[in-house]
Structure formats: C-alpha cells, structure tokens
Amino acid sequence: MSTKDMSERPTTVLQSLNAAMHRLMAGDSRVVVLGEDILDPYGGAFKVTRGLSTQFPDRVLTTPISEGAIVGLANGLALRGMRPIAEIMFGDFVTLAADQLINHAAKFRWMYNEQVRVPLVVRTPMGGRRGYGPTHSQSLEKHILGVPGLWVAAPHALGDPGSLLEQSVALEDPVVFVESKVCYGRFLTRPAELRAEEIRTARSPFPTLHLTHRGGSPDGVIFCYGGMAPVALEAVERLRDVDGIRVDLVVVAQLSPTPTDHLEALLQRGISEVIAYAEEASSSAGWGAELVATIEEIRASIAPRRSIRHLRIGGAHTPIASSKEMELHDLPSAELVAERLLECF
Amino acid sequence: MKTGERIPLCNRDSSPNELYGLMFGIRTFEQSLLDLFQRGVLAGTTHTCLGQEATAVGVFSALNLELDCAFSNHRGHGHFLAYCGEAELLYLEVMGKPGGVCGGRGGSQHLQHRNLYSNGIQGGIVPVATGIALAEKLKGSGAVSVVFLGDGTLGEGAVYESFNIAALWQLPTLFVIENNGFAQSTPCALEVAGSIRARPEAFGIPTTEIRTTNVETIRNETSRCVDAMRDGAGPRALVLHNYRLGPHSKGDDNRDPAEIRAAWDQEPLKVLRERLDTTEVQLMEAAQTERIGRARERALAAPRYEY
Numbered sequence A: 001m002s003t004k005d006m007s008e009r010p011t012t013v014l015q016s017l018n019a020a021m022h023r024l025m026a027g028d029s030r031v032v033v034l035g036e037d038i039l040d041p042y043g044g045a046f047k048v049t050r051g052l053s054t055q056f057p058d059r060v061l062t063t064p065i066s067e068g069a070i071v072g073l074a075n076g077l078a079l080r081g082m083r084p085i086a087e088i089m090f091g092d093f094v095t096l097a098a099d100q101l102i103n104h105a106a107k108f109r110w111m112y113n114e115q116v117r118v119p120l121v122v123r124t125p126m127g128g129r130r131g132y133g134p135t136h137s138q139s140l141e142k143h144i145l146g147v148p149g150l151w152v153a154a155p156h157a158l159g160d161p162g163s164l165l166e167q168s169v170a171l172e173d174p175v176v177f178v179e180s181k182v183c184y185g186r187f188l189t190r191p192a193e194l195r196a197e198e199i200r201t202a203r204s205p206f207p208t209l210h211l212t213h214r215g216g217s218p219d220g221v222i223f224c225y226g227g228m229a230p231v232a233l234e235a236v237e238r239l240r241d242v243d244g245i246r247v248d249l250v251v252v253a254q255l256s257p258t259p260t261d262h263l264e265a266l267l268q269r270g271i272s273e274v275i276a277y278a279e280e281a282s283s284s285a286g287w288g289a290e291l292v293a294t295i296e297e298i299r300a301s302i303a304p305r306r307s308i309r310h311l312r313i314g315g316a317h318t319p320i321a322s323s324k325e326m327e328l329h330d331l332p333s334a335e336l337v338a339e340r341l342l343e344c345f
Numbered sequence B: 001m002k003t004g005e006r007i008p009l010c011n012r013d014s015s016p017n018e019l020y021g022l023m024f025g026i027r028t029f030e031q032s033l034l035d036l037f038q039r040g041v042l043a044g045t046t047h048t049c050l051g052q053e054a055t056a057v058g059v060f061s062a063l064n065l066e067l068d069c070a071f072s073n074h075r076g077h078g079h080f081l082a083y084c085g086e087a088e089l090l091y092l093e094v095m096g097k098p099g100g101v102c103g104g105r106g107g108s109q110h111l112q113h114r115n116l117y118s119n120g121i122q123g124g125i126v127p128v129a130t131g132i133a134l135a136e137k138l139k140g141s142g143a144v145s146v147v148f149l150g151d152g153t154l155g156e157g158a159v160y161e162s163f164n165i166a167a168l169w170q171l172p173t174l175f176v177i178e179n180n181g182f183a184q185s186t187p188c189a190l191e192v193a194g195s196i197r198a199r200p201e202a203f204g205i206p207t208t209e210i211r212t213t214n215v216e217t218i219r220n221e222t223s224r225c226v227d228a229m230r231d232g233a234g235p236r237a238l239v240l241h242n243y244r245l246g247p248h249s250k251g252d253d254n255r256d257p258a259e260i261r262a263a264w265d266q267e268p269l270k271v272l273r274e275r276l277d278t279t280e281v282q283l284m285e286a287a288q289t290e291r292i293g294r295a296r297e298r299a300l301a302a303p304r305y306e307y
C-alpha cells in the first residue's frame, strides 16, 4: 500500500494505472500490451495505455476489433513466456473473449498437468453512470467469477490500483483486471477518520481493505469492490453523520476465487449483526450472493449460535438505460445503500 | 523429461520407407484405440486420424522439431506421434493414467509436450497459435507456429480474426486446413459455403491447395511454406483434401459404405506402399507393430489413479 504516494501528491486511479503500465513495460521486456485503439496520440479509449506506444513501439500492438483474438493472442504469448497485458475496450465485450478466458487461459496450466503457466492479464473497464446505455455500462464480472484457474481482481480508489496491476502480472496466472470507468478520474484517498487495515495471504494475494471506526464494535458492515467503494464509503459517512450508526467498510480486491481466508480473518475479528454487500450489477447470482454463502458457512462453523442479517444491494435486474435519470435511479447510490441499511436498525 | 516406448520420427531427409513406417505406426496406434474402446478398456471419447496420417507425417517431417511450435485439435494423435513419437505416454494419457503426458488430466484432446499443444475447442486454438507465432517473432527465435483446423472449423469466427491479424502483422503462422469431407456427421457441402482456399487468400495469405494423399507431396509443400515463413514472409495456409476413413469418434458413422470403400483405394499408406519394396515394408510393419504393442501393453499394465 503506497499511502506515501497518496500523501505526497494527489494521484488519480488513471495516473496510478498508467504509471504502473509504464513501470511494467520498462522493467520487463517480456511485457507486451495489446488492444484496440491503444496507440498514441489516442492512447486507448480510457487512456490507461497513453504514452506506451511512443516509449515501447515494438511491444504495444493495436489490434483489429477482435476481442476473442486479442485474448487468444495473449494466451499464445503467455504460453511462450511473454507477459501479455490485453485491454478490452469496454468490459461489456468480455463476452466475446469468454471462450479464450474459460476454455483456454483458465485451463491450460491445470489440464497440461502444471507443465505450463499462463501469465496473462486482461484489463477492462466496467460499470455505468456515464450514460453509455445497455451495452457499454455493464458490470459483467459476475459472469466470470468462480472459474477454476481464473483470477478476477478489481482495483479501487481507496487502495493502490497500480500495485494491484503489477501484482496481477507477477502472479503468472490469468487475471481479469476489472477497472471502474467512473473511477479513473478519482484521486486515491482514504478517510482519515477510519482505521485502515489490509489483509493479504499467500492463498488470496489480492488485498482486502478493512476500514473500521475507532472505539467499539460496529453496528454493521458493508462489503463492496471497485467502483462501488466510493459509493459505499459515502453511505458509511452518511449513516455515521446523519443517523449515528457506525458501519465498517470492507473493500475486496480479489473477486475470484473468493478470498475465503480473508473473510475468515474478518469474522474472527467480530461478527456483525448486519452485513450488506453492495455491487453495481444486479445482485441475482452475483458476487454478493457468493459472499453471503461463504460467510454463512464460516459463521456456522465459528459461531453456530449467532445469526447475521445479510443484505444484497445491487442494480436493477434490467439492462442499463441510456437515460441519465433512469440509469442513476437503477444503479445503487449512496442514499440507497444507506437507506437499505437503516431499515435494519 | 518423462519418456516411454517411442516410435522413430521423420524429417526432410527421411526416405519413403521411413515415412511409411511412421504413418503405419500412427495407423496402428489409432486402430488399437478403437479396438480398446470396443473392448471397454477405454472410457470417454477419441477421434482417430485414419486416412489422414499423411498430413501428420508430411507436415511434421518438414518442421524443425526442436524449434517449431504446433497447436493441434481434437484429432491430434497423429500430430502428437509425428511430433515426438511418445506412443506410450499417449496411451497412458488416453487411458487417464498418472504416467500420461499430461498425467491423464487432458486426455485425447488436451495434450501438451514441449512445443506441442492441443485443445478440444474448435477454432479457439487458432488465435492462440497465432499468439504463439507472435511470441516467437518478438523473441526472434525463428520458430514457426503450425495450427491444424478441419473443414468444419471454418465455421468459427475466431479463425478469421486470426487470419486477419496473422496477415496484418506478418506472423509466422502456418494454417493447415484439412478438408476430410465431414464435420462429425455433416458433409462439407452443408457447412462450408464458397471456396476454402479463397478464405485465407482473401486476407492476403499465400495458400497452397493440394488434393493428395501422397505424404511426400505434403512434406514438400509444407517445407516450402515453412522456409518462406522462416525468411520472414508472413503467414501461409495449406489446404489439404483427404478423407476420414474411420468414424468421427468411436462408432458414429452414417456415411455410405460404398463411399468409404472407395476412399480406402486412395488412402495414404496404400498409395505409398505400392511404390515400396514389399519385404522392406513387411519388416517395417512388423517392427512398428511390435513397438506399438509394447507401448500399449506397458500402458495397460501401468497403475491407475486410486482415490
């Protein structure tokens, strides 16, 4: 965690990621970056790749509009010892690469009996609130969670996105790196009033951030990730300042496999009566659902007589509208998260 | 590296006798698999390359087996054996045993050994093989990347994304398109519109089309492609027309028996055998039969997983 960076001068999520991309390419000639429209001066649809093609022209490859082939090529590169970082312009298009992720990248290492590694990172921006409509606003990561052999990680503005990206490359297994398109411009900050603690383990290397109120156990906890981190934090502040309710925040970076050991560590610290799971996708068969199940399993074993009220808070179970008002209404806001929690007290 | 009973490989200098020997070895291996299935010894599925041995031997004998990479498909035993000859490791793999080339995890369609890979997803392997070509080009290794696809696989979009990128970036990918007349039960006429060779050509990929079961012709044409690619000439495609003599997998065959009988007249072993010395052929066949038999028996006797 580079709290140092944060205090020295304000850095945005975008700057953090872009700087990490530069460090990765400069530090390792095996790193190859490929994706659509990533050459300078354009530098990628969301500019994460800006400057790379000028600096490393031979290892930054702009591709045709072929998401399946982009990830397929990256798979081939990874099998042969390179360190590809592929960009899918909008997360919505990850469906076109699903076969490469699920039937190739995720399987090679295991099905070839550990004779190969697939050090692949697929970066892609997900999420709405930008008015891009039904096919450019989704949070599709829930569809690729739970695939054996495939990691899914999500940076957020309360952590260190650049380090998370470097960690993903260093892992040497396929990682889908889910960025939040509304968060690129956010500054990296952490609320001073909350105590921050990070959990990371060998089994679940991507850090879970635990933000707690000082003094005494909280009234509830909100779990979230990625673009929901600032939204959930706002809900935490609102509940504290307006309603006098103290809710902890847990920001997960490892979406898949579920960081069960982190959850265990959190529950060992104390079991809250109310836990909310805030995600931008509709909560049906989603990330929060998996956490509820996992946390219940842990609770049943460590505190069989206690009970937890679980609350999944997600977007509407419809496509995402282009209309600004409709979109904002249908995606979970800080007010909604706070209101849903308030109902529990 | 683990190894077992092996059959001898071929290269560009191998004699017709040697080419025949390798094709016969592959044929014997494949027939024995069908036999083992029939006897209930094997579980799951398998796709044999009966009638297509000349592709495996012709292509791999033209490669630098130390350097070049290959991505094979569901019908990959011939490719595997022509690449490394490891018959016992392949038997073990198909039998799902710990000693298999992938510890029994992959089985028939999911093989990996040195620079050879295979996967059972039609089309999906083609961009991966193209990425392998890109890696080797970036490394400056001089290796080429060969990928095998059947006529039916031409229905997959991933193939055309790969043609496009391989041509744009002038990658050393050799697309070996094998039209064996069928995709599972579907005849080519019901699944491929227009011309096969026009497909890679539309992307500016120089394409050689041959309608032959002559292994030497295939080796020569592959050699020409590979030499050009090694000189930096970009991708090449090889369209080979042949016929699948066996069932698609184990026993699923609804084709006209007369058509199959006619194809046996053109099959690659017969075509080559007619030019060879009968006594030498018999010696060669006996030696291969013995080797393959030894590999099979050793694999059959090897331990299974126990849980």
Ligand SMILES: Cc1ncc(C[n+]2csc(CCOP(=O)(O)OP(=O)(O)O)c2C)c(N)n1
Pocket: B074, B075, B120, B121, B122, B123, B149, B150, B151, B152, B153, B154, B180, B182, B183, B184, B244, B248
């Ligand atoms: C993506 C995908 N779709 C379907 C299948 C099932 N399948 C296996 S082999 C095959 C036929 C392939 O035909 P072709 O490409 O001509 O190869 P051949 O079997 O003739 O060697 C099919 C449909 C598959 N393995 N992968």
Ligand SMILES: [Mg+2]
Pocket: B150, B151, B152, B178, B179, B180, B181, B182, B183, B184
């Ligand atoms: Mg076919």
